[in-house]
Amino acid sequence: MLPMDSTKKLSFNRKITDGDLVIVYEKHDNMKAVKVNEYSVLENRFGVFKHSDWIGKPFGCKVSSHKGGFVYLLAPTPELWTLVLSHRTQILYIADISFVVMYLELIPGCVVLESGTGSGSLSTSLARAIAPTGHVYTFDFHEQRAAAAREDFEKTGLSGLVTIGVRDIQGEGFPKELVGVADAVFLDLPQPWLAIPSAGEMLKPDGILCSFSPCIEQVQRSSETLTAKFTDIRTFEVLLRTYEVREVKMDESQSEEGTPGSHRPCKRKHRATEASHWQQDGSGSPIVMARPSSEAKGHTGYLTFARLKCVA
């Protein structure tokens, strides 16, 4: 096991101070990032919240408005940041991000190269995975996007871990100064096969490349290019199935789900199977139901991983 110190986790470590970025959480699909300013207020449907009341409170706390409404103030973790950041491009979400971080075998101290940066959604998680001693070098050829991402890395406190460059990676490849330094390379580019030869030069022996592409034709072309210098080429499509969990009265559950028993009830309280509800206790109390969420995401793209061949 890696020696990890959980007190380093932002939400456990710190109380909110003036100038901090906090995620104001109303519910899972209603959150926003707010920079704390002791002279400012936040106004929403629950009332007016004075930032000065937030200072000195721990991340995760519940705070009240002048009318008694409340919100939670959460730490800006990569998971939450991905949900609130401003979308300047298509972004990667948690399912793909988790898979990428795991399959790229990222640990503290790793060096990762990325292109394009886009909205910095993935970069934020890459940075946390390699912190505190690693580094992410990320490149986008779009100057304004790169500038906006740089500002976001400042805001989220990651600027010491991420360097962003403006560069046409498909046309010019990665900078020569980075040859042989990367433990991993991640590509989210329209024509990744053009950048793969350069990515191969940047990787350490046995380093791993991942390319994200929405279309299977892109995967095919990338894979053809990968065969020259890479091995262990594998493509995954990550599909996430989210369940909504809520309490309903028996009548409601019958009208929504058909006759009770038409779905096999699951006796395990903490696992949703293909059955769409959990069994009630027989006392007539409301049933806790779990069913696939209507807002679940489908296809996002294909993740192709490959390992640089070691030349003995």
Ligand SMILES: C[S@@+](CC[C@H](N)C(=O)[O-])C[C@H]1O[C@@H](n2cnc3c(N)ncnc32)[C@H](O)[C@@H]1O
């Ligand atoms: C879909 S976005 C990346 C999103 C990113 N993975 C995220 O999670 O936020 C693709 C980015 O690639 C950049 N891009 C496209 N072609 C490029 C090239 N030749 N060199 C560098 N960046 C490029 C675009 O400007 C765009 O910002």
